[in-house]
Amino acid sequence: MPHPSAAWLTDPLDDALVRYWDGRRWTFHTAVRQVAAAAPPPSAPPPPAPTLRPDVAQALDRVRGVLVGSMKEVNLLGGYLRPEERVLALTGAQGEGSGVLACTNHRLLFLFVGLVRKQVLQVDWNQAKGVTYDRASRIFAVYTTKPTKRAVPAMAVRVRNLADAQAVAQAAQSASAAPRLDVL
Numbered sequence: 001m002p003h004p005s006a007a008w009l010t011d012p013l014d015d016a017l018v019r020y021w022d023g024r025r026w027t028f029h030t031a032v033r034q035v036a037a038a039a040p041p042p043s044a045p046p047p048p049a050p051t052l053r054p055d056v057a058q059a060l061d062r063v064r065g066v067l068v069g070s071m072k073e074v075n076l077l078g079g080y081l082r083p084e085e086r087v088l089a090l091t092g093a094q095g096e097g098s099g100v101l102a103c104t105n106h107r108l109l110f111l112f113v114g115l116v117r118k119q120v121l122q123v124d125w126n127q128a129k130g131v132t133y134d135r136a137s138r139i140f141a142v143y144t145t146k147p148t149k150r151a152v153p154a155m156a157v158r159v160r161n162l163a164d165a166q167a168v169a170q171a172a173q174s175a176s177a178a179p180r181l182d183v184l
Contacts, residue, residue, distance in 0.1 A: 053078045055087045063091055064163045073100040073111045088171035091164035093157040095119050103171040108142055110157050121155045133165045140165050
């Protein structure tokens, strides 16, 4: 029976090694067997982007500030809206985390959804008595009583962009008899 020609072959005692066959016998020369990398499994197509309600998409197009860390909440916003509500303006805001501040035709709504907790703050426009924006602290506050130094806001979130805070307040004014935005 003919012997195979000299070559590096899989070691008969250890599949992880190759051993040199000199054409007549196995030698003491071994090396680690090079295994071809397995082809990665075909990747699944990325999930489709969530479809936003038309009113949310339009409000999103008008945002001047940055929505960093808030897009998850923008995508979830439709689930927190009442059927008759329309989003008039929105912006990125920060409460217990980065979320979205949305002005609808019925209320002002802040939404933050984290891994451990979520924060949903809301004030209906028929309850709002005052809206302020403090430039120094960038706090957008909504009061259900007349805003005074001792008054506690029903909602207070940080909005980094003054133009977005003004857009939300203007949308609130057009939505109902909501108070004007006082910039401090």
